[in-house]
Amino acid sequence: AQKITQTQPGMFVQEKEAVTLDCTYDTSDPSYGLFWYKQPSSGEMIFLIYQGSYDQQNATEGRYSLNFQKARKSANLVISASQLGDSAMYFCAMREAMEYGNKLVFGAGTILRVKS
């Protein structure tokens, strides 16, 4: 079974600074995908960024980048130039293959608070 670990229950960051949210994973599958989602207080899960296990370069999407270290099985999310609107819960997830299709396995999440 696959497992996702997010060790930081909560994080604070000063507005305009960068912050790293940690995620480690455990899998024996050579092919896998890693995702980060943002969940504001409204409850909707918003897709941020994706990294495939065979991708040669770290994924980037605007202010979001994924620090993918395959040997260490970590996929940390880096948010640059934090904004007040970045305050939310952040989930790391891994795509797990089923007999037909895939499902996501989520970590416990990290609450991020951006201070002005």
Add this chain to the structure above:
Amino acid sequence: GAGVSQTPSNKVTEKGKYVELRCDPISGHTALYWYRQSLGQGPEFLIYFQGTGAADDSGLPNDRFFAVRPEGSVSTLKIQRTERGDSAVYLCASSFPGGVGDTQYFGPGTRLTVL
């Protein structure tokens, strides 16, 4: 385009009652998923549809839970004889197989409260 929609946004019911939760996926997305998120936790997989059929229902906790997707678009999650432990946010997601990473896009969820 329109995202995943879910209705109702909130549902309060009494223990023992029957509830239905509806999900309307993104147009053209053939894969549909249901997840349950308890307070303070990440979502947990319930069931996956590819087209009209339930391809994997291994996450359904017991036989009180059932889901359908009769025409391959809208899905309904049905819970019989609700219990207080069923209280959670029920999230629906959809994806287009072959899309980048098979990324799942989520709806706003239905918050179910069983009194």
